[in-house]
Structures are given as structure tokens and as C-alpha cells.
Amino acid sequence: MPREMKDSGxxxxxxxxxxxxxxxxxxxxxxxxxxxxxxxxxxxxxxMKGILPQLSTAAKTDAHxxxxxxxxxxxxxxxxxxxxxxxxxxxxxGSVSLINTILSPRSEMNPGYYNWLFHSTMFSDEFYxxxxxxxxxxxxxxxxxxxxISVPLPPIQDQVKIASFLDTECARIDAVMEQTxxxxxxxKKLKQSVITQAITKGIRPNRPxxxxxxxxxxxxxxxxxxxLLKRHCRFQTGSTPSTTNExxxxxxxDWFTPSDFSDNYYLVNSTRKLSLLAKxxxxxxxxxxxxxxxxxxxxxxxxxxxxxxxxxxxxQITAISVDSYLYSKYLxxxxxxxxxxxxxxALYTTLPIINNQTIGEYSLLVPESIEEQIKxxxxxxxxxxxxxxxxxxxEELLSEMETYKKSLxxxxxxxxxxxx
Numbered sequence: 001m002p003r004e005m006k007d008s009g010x011x012x013x014x015x016x017x018x019x020x021x022x023x024x025x026x027x028x029x030x031x032x033x034x035x036x037x038x039x040x041x042x043x044x045x046x047x048m049k050g051i052l053p054q055l056s057t058a059a060k061t062d063a064h065x066x067x068x069x070x071x072x073x074x075x076x077x078x079x080x081x082x083x084x085x086x087x088x089x090x091x092x093x094g095s096v097s098l099i100n101t102i103l104s105p106r107s108e109m110n111p112g113y114y115n116w117l118f119h120s121t122m123f124s125d126e127f128y129x130x131x132x133x134x135x136x137x138x139x140x141x142x143x144x145x146x147x148x149i150s151v152p153l154p155p156i157q158d159q160v161k162i163a164s165f166l167d168t169e170c171a172r173i174d175a176v177m178e179q180t181x182x183x184x185x186x187x188k189k190l191k192q193s194v195i196t197q198a199i200t201k202g203i204r205p206n207r208p209x210x211x212x213x214x215x216x217x218x219x220x221x222x223x224x225x226x227x228l229l230k231r232h233c234r235f236q237t238g239s240t241p242s243t244t245n246e247x248x249x250x251x252x253x254d255w256f257t258p259s260d261f262s263d264n265y266y267l268v269n270s271t272r273k274l275s276l277l278a279k280x281x282x283x284x285x286x287x288x289x290x291x292x293x294x295x296x297x298x299x300x301x302x303x304x305x306x307x308x309x310x311x312x313x314x315x316q317i318t319a320i321s322v323d324s325y326l327y328s329k330y331l332x333x334x335x336x337x338x339x340x341x342x343x344x345x346a347l348y349t350t351l352p353i354i355n356n357q358t359i360g361e362y363s364l365l366v367p368e369s370i371e372e373q374i375k376x377x378x379x380x381x382x383x384x385x386x387x388x389x390x391x392x393x394x395e396e397l398l399s400e401m402e403t404y405k406k407s408l409x410x411x412x413x414x415x416x417x418x419x420x
Contacts, residue, residue: 010022015414016414016415024149030103037065050087072091075103081131089112108156112164119409162412174405180394204221224367235359237317240315251274253274254273254274254309257270266307288321292328292331296354297353301354302343333380
């Protein structure tokens with residue numbers, strides 16, 4: 001028989017069981033404010049996966065003595081809105097940055113229950129509603145506000161049952177999601193392998209082969225030529241019209257930036273558009289249709305795109321046009337096969353840089369005829385599409401499971417579903 005429910009009086013909580021009460025976070029926890037040094041207490045990170053030892057790659061400051069103490073069993077939550085969902089119970093004694101709020105239980109409760117409550121999406125929304133700031137990504141919620149937030153107060157036995165149930169059920173969901181993530185990565189590796197095989201060995205079986213003279217390529221069909229990209233390609237760096245002149249940005253000519261590149265390679269629709277005037281007055285780099293594009297600088301350096309229509313791009317991108325001996329889409333697949341090598345040979349200052357001279361010195365396999373290049377490209381179009389469909393299915397499953405998990409947590413921590 002369904003249990004009796006009542007209105008909690010709190011919008012984000014909604015109805016709760018009759019036997020539950022509502023209280024404030026300040027009645028459950030007290031703030032730990034003690035400052036310590038990370039030389040005395042090991043640095044920890046407050047992440048979406050909980051409280052973890054700080055990675056060696058994490059960004060650090062020189063404020064080694066300006067840290068907050070965390071004791072085993074404390075709850076820590078990042079107060080900034082751009083770190084939404086970063087919280088958890090610490091399994092360690094250590095220190096965290098001052099942006100985090102550290103809480104110690106002050107009354108009888110099951111910390112595991114409140115850990116799940118604080119990880120719910122609805123609580124995150126409520127938590128940041130109580131914050132203050134000038135811009136959204138620096139919006140913070142301090143303890144003085146957090147302690148006023150109303151939360152459910154189930155009987156302790158209900159807290160224990162809910163925490164135990166969610167520990168088990170969410171671990172099961174996480175395991176399936178982890179397997180799905182692994183499967184997606186395997187499909188991505190398969191896609192790269194299929195491309196590399198076709199672009200270096202061709203798609204005709206049992207043909208005579210010869211040594212390419214390039215270690216990573218190995219043997220290639222005897223009719224193919226191993227040359228350099230610069231012998232068949234022209235390199236064109238993009239540009240940015242003055243952003244203060246709005247007349248350049250009010251048309252329908254795609255102007256691509258690295259943020260427009262995706263994993264399916266084709267550049268279809270840019271975030272910003274240039275005007276015909278920008279083209280006519282020569283303030284934009286005009287890229288012809290069927291051109292391969294590569295990001296040359298930044299965290300996504302080496303990523304490949306392909307445009308089927310006339311467009312433009314900014315200075316972080318290099319457009320690669322081909323001569324009459326090379327089919328442009330074949331070049332796209334060749335560059336995709338070389339993505340890792342492009343990244344590995346990038347120059348590093350503050351950011352990785354792949355300049356046009358570096359690209360031009362890369363090896364290029366050229367099948368004897370354009371017809372064979374077209375057949376290889378069509379073969380890869382079909383194979384890649386099949387693999388991408390499988391990846392999309394897996395990604396949709398991940399999205400559904402993430403939504404289910406969020407719903408599950410919320411429904412149980414607010415008592416709308418009962419653990420039997």
C-alpha cells in the first residue's frame with residue numbers, strides 16, 4: 001500500500017512522506033574553517049567523482065599555506081557555479097582550495113544519505129540559486145547562505161536504507177556506463193584503424209606491394225607514390241575581420257573557428273557568419289568548396305574538418321587545397337589517419353602549434369589514379385558511417401542512463417519512491 005505523502009512546502013523538494021520532516025543544512029552540519037598548509041596536509045581535489053588526491057597535472061597556486069583543512073568523514077562542496085556537482089565525503093585527511101566549503105556532521109544522521117541528496121540535480125540548482133556574483137560562471141554560494149537551505153529530514157532508518165540502496169544501484173548503473181564508454185572508445189579505435197588500413201594499403205585484395213620507406217606506413221601497393229604533402233597541396237591560413245565592425249558579421253558565409261569542428265569531420269554550419277561585403281573587400285580568407293581544414297593551434301590542434309561549400313575560417317585554422325592529381329576527400333582521410341602524428345610533432349610554447357611548413361613536410365601516399373582515390377573515399381564514407389551509427393547508439397544509451405540515474409537519486413532522496 002502506498003505510504004501517505006504531504007507537501008514539503010519547498011518547491012525543489014515537492015511532496016515527502018508523512019513521517020519525514022524538513023530542516024535546514026545548518027542544523028545538520030557545522031563549517032570547518034581551519035587554514036592549513038598543503039605541505040602538512042596533502043592536497044585534495046573536490047570533483048564530480050568526489051574528494052580525490054590532487055592530480056600532479058592539476059593547476060596549482062603558490063598559496064601553499066592558504067588552504068582549508070579536510071578531515072576524513074567531512075563533506076566538501078565547491079561553491080562556484082562552474083563546478084556544479086563537485087562535492088563528496090572525504091576518505092582522507094588533507095587540504096583543499098579556499099573556494100570549497102567544508103562541513104562536519106553535527107547531529108545524528110547518515111552522511112551517505114545527504115551525500116546522495118547533495119549530488120542530486122535539483123539540489124545543485126537550489127544550491128546555486130542562493131549564490132552571489134557578477135557573472136554566471138563565477139557565481140558562488142557561501143556557507144552563510146548554504147546553511148539556510150531547507151532539506152528533507154527522514155527518520156534515520158530511512159536514511160540508512162536509501163543510502164545503501166543508492167550505493168548499490170548507482171554502482172550498477174556506473175559499471176554499465178563505464179562499459180559503454182569503453183565500447184565507444186573501441187569503436188573510435190576501430191574507425192581510426194579502418195581509415196589507416198584503407199589509406200595505406202588500398203581496398204583491393206592480393207595486390208603486389210612494395211616498401212614505402214616510411215616506418216609507420218610499411219608496405220604499399222606498387223602503383224602508389226610516396227611523396228610529401230607540399231608537392232600536391234596549397235596551404236592557406238585563415239583570418240579574422242575586425243570584430244568591432246559588425247558589417248563584416250551580418251551575412252551567410254560560414255566563418256569557421258575550432259569550436260565548430262566535430263568528430264564527424266564535416267563542417268556544416270558555423271557559429272558566426274560573414275557578409276558578402278567582407279568577401280568583396282578582402283578582409284576574410286575565402287576557402288573554396290571541398291577543402292580539407294586542420295586546426296593548427298590550441299588544445300584541439302590536429303583536428304580535421306572538411307567543407308563542401310565555399311566558406312571562411314579564422315587564423316587558428318589552415319585550409320589545404322589539392323592539385324589535379326589528388327582527390328580532396330581522399331586527402332581528408334589521409335589527414336585523419338595522421339592525426340596522432342600531427343599532434344606528436346606539434347611545436348609547444350604555451351600552446352601546441354602545427355604550422356604550415358610542418359604540415360607540408362608530412363608524407364603522403366598517392367594512388368596512381370583519381371578513380372582509385374575516389375573508390376577508397378567512398379568505401380571509407382560507408383564504413384565510417386556504419387561505425388558512427390554504432391557510436392551514436394552507445395552515446396544515446398549513455399544519455400538515457402545518466403537521465404535515469406539523476407531521476408532515481410532525486411525520487412529516493414525525497415521519498416517519492418520507497419526502499420522495500
